[in-house]
Amino acid sequence: MPRSLRQSVRADHQYYYLFAIEGVTMEGKGSVRLEGLRKEFGDVVAVDGIDLEINAGEFFTLLGPSGCGKTTTLRCIAGLETPTAGRISISGDDVTHLRANNRNTSIVFQEWALFPHMSVGENISFGLEMNDVTKSEREERVKDALELVELSGYQDRKVSALSGGQKQRIAMARSLVIEPDVLLLDEPLASLDRSLSERLQVELKNIQDDLGVTFIYVTHDQEEALTMSDRIAVMNDGKVEQVGPVTELYEHPKSTFVAEFLGETNLFEGTAHRENGHIKLDCDEINVELNTGAVDSDRLADNASCAFTVRPESMIIPEEGEEECDNMWTGTVQDAIYKGSTTLYEIDVGDRILKVQQQRSNSVRMYSEGDQLSVGFNSNDGEVIREP
Structure with a gap:
C-alpha cells in the first residue's frame, strides 16, 4: 500500500x-x-x-x-x-x-x-x-x-x-x-x-x-x-x-581541512626533503621528522609540499628518565583546560602552540599555566597529508 x-x-x-x-x-x-x-x-x-x-x-x-x-x-x-x-x-x-x-x-x-x-x-x-x-x-x-x-x-x-x-x-x-x-x-x-x-x-x-x-x-x-x-x-x-x-x-585525513575540522590536531605544513637518511618536513621555523612509510620517495624529488598532522592524544610529555621522542621541544604551558577525564594543554614552544591531551590519573603529573616541560611526538603517531 x-x-x-x-x-x-x-x-x-x-x-x-x-x-x-x-x-x-x-x-x-x-x-x-x-x-x-x-x-x-x-x-x-x-x-x-x-x-x-x-x-x-x-x-x-x-x-x-x-x-x-x-x-x-x-x-x-x-x-x-x-x-x-x-x-x-x-x-x-x-x-x-x-x-x-x-x-x-x-x-x-x-x-x-x-x-x-x-x-x-x-x-x-x-x-x-x-x-x-x-x-x-x-x-x-x-x-x-x-x-x-x-x-x-x-x-x-x-x-x-x-x-x-x-x-x-x-x-x-x-x-x-x-x-x-x-x-x-x-x-x-x-x-x-x-x-x-x-x-x-x-x-x-x-x-x-x-x-x-x-x-x-x-x-x-x-x-x-x-x-x-x-x-x-x-x-x-x-x-x-x-x-x-x-x-x-x-x-587518516586526506586534506588539512579534514584534519583540522574533525577534532583537535597539531598541523605542520612545509616542504619534505631527505636529510642524513631521514625524511624531514621544513616548516621554516622548525624541522619535523616524518613517518617514512607514509611518504612516497618519488614525491621528494621535487621537494613536495605536504603537511603532517598529529592528534593531541598522540602527543607525549615524557616523564623524567623516559626515552625522548622523534620530535622534541621545550615549552611553557600556556593553558590547561580541564575536561573531566582528560586535560588539554596548550604549550608554547616558541614558534607555535602545541596541543597535548593527557588522561587524568594518580600516576600522571598534572601541569599548570607557566610550567616548563618537554613535549613531542613519534613520527609513526602522525599522518602525512599530500595536498592535491
Missing part, C-alpha cells in the same frame, strides 16, 4: 506544508546515489558537483561548517530543492525530477514542526490518516512508534506539555511511523542542551540499528558525527573533501 505524509507547521499565523513519502518495493531499497549533483542559487553555487553512494541501512552523515552545502544536499535528496544539474537515485530509481511526495523519504527538522493544536497521537498519525490508513491500524502503528522512541502512553498528551527532547522524539516517531526507506535528519539535536543531545545521539543510533532504515544525517557537530555515523562525508565550500568510516577520517 503506498504511504504518504503531509506535515503542516503553524508559525506566525502561516501554514507551511512539507511533503514526503510514497512507498516503493524493490532490491537495494534505501540506497541513495548522487551523481554530479549541483545546486545554484543565482550566482551562488551551494553544491558543486557532488558524487556520493550511500548504502541501504547505513547511518550516513554530511558533516561540515555552516554554508558548506550539506543542508542543500539533504533538501535535494528530499525533493524540497530542484538540482541545477546532476542525478539523484533512491533505491535504484532516478528521482531527480520527482516531486517530494513521490519519493520514499521522510525528513526530521531541527524545529520539530509539530502541530501545536493536536495531541501527540494525532501528530504521529496525521500522515497515516492522509493516506487513508484505517483507524485501528493507525492506533496500532502509533502505539508501536511511541514504544520505539520510549514514550509509550503519551498519545493523549498535548504537544505544549512536552519537553524539547520529547518533542524531538515525537518528530522522529511521526517520520518513522510511515515506514520510509530513507530518513533525512537536518541537525535535529542542535537546539537541545548538551547532556540531552548526547543521550539522544545514542538513542538515535540504537533506533537506526533496530530498524535498518537508511539515515542521512546533517550536522556541523563533530562529536555527533563521530558518535553515530557508519560513514561520514566531510563537506567544504559545496564539495566533498573526504568520505569514509569514522576511524579512517579521524586517523
Whole structure:
C-alpha cells in the first residue's frame, strides 16, 4: 500500500506544508546515489558537483561548517530543492525530477514542526490518516512508534506539555511511523542542551540499528558525527573533501581541512626533503621528522609540499628518565583546560602552540599555566597529508 505524509507547521499565523513519502518495493531499497549533483542559487553555487553512494541501512552523515552545502544536499535528496544539474537515485530509481511526495523519504527538522493544536497521537498519525490508513491500524502503528522512541502512553498528551527532547522524539516517531526507506535528519539535536543531545545521539543510533532504515544525517557537530555515523562525508565550500568510516577520517585525513575540522590536531605544513637518511618536513621555523612509510620517495624529488598532522592524544610529555621522542621541544604551558577525564594543554614552544591531551590519573603529573616541560611526538603517531 503506498504511504504518504503531509506535515503542516503553524508559525506566525502561516501554514507551511512539507511533503514526503510514497512507498516503493524493490532490491537495494534505501540506497541513495548522487551523481554530479549541483545546486545554484543565482550566482551562488551551494553544491558543486557532488558524487556520493550511500548504502541501504547505513547511518550516513554530511558533516561540515555552516554554508558548506550539506543542508542543500539533504533538501535535494528530499525533493524540497530542484538540482541545477546532476542525478539523484533512491533505491535504484532516478528521482531527480520527482516531486517530494513521490519519493520514499521522510525528513526530521531541527524545529520539530509539530502541530501545536493536536495531541501527540494525532501528530504521529496525521500522515497515516492522509493516506487513508484505517483507524485501528493507525492506533496500532502509533502505539508501536511511541514504544520505539520510549514514550509509550503519551498519545493523549498535548504537544505544549512536552519537553524539547520529547518533542524531538515525537518528530522522529511521526517520520518513522510511515515506514520510509530513507530518513533525512537536518541537525535535529542542535537546539537541545548538551547532556540531552548526547543521550539522544545514542538513542538515535540504537533506533537506526533496530530498524535498518537508511539515515542521512546533517550536522556541523563533530562529536555527533563521530558518535553515530557508519560513514561520514566531510563537506567544504559545496564539495566533498573526504568520505569514509569514522576511524579512517579521524586517523587518516586526506586534506588539512579534514584534519583540522574533525577534532583537535597539531598541523605542520612545509616542504619534505631527505636529510642524513631521514625524511624531514621544513616548516621554516622548525624541522619535523616524518613517518617514512607514509611518504612516497618519488614525491621528494621535487621537494613536495605536504603537511603532517598529529592528534593531541598522540602527543607525549615524557616523564623524567623516559626515552625522548622523534620530535622534541621545550615549552611553557600556556593553558590547561580541564575536561573531566582528560586535560588539554596548550604549550608554547616558541614558534607555535602545541596541543597535548593527557588522561587524568594518580600516576600522571598534572601541569599548570607557566610550567616548563618537554613535549613531542613519534613520527609513526602522525599522518602525512599530500595536498592535491
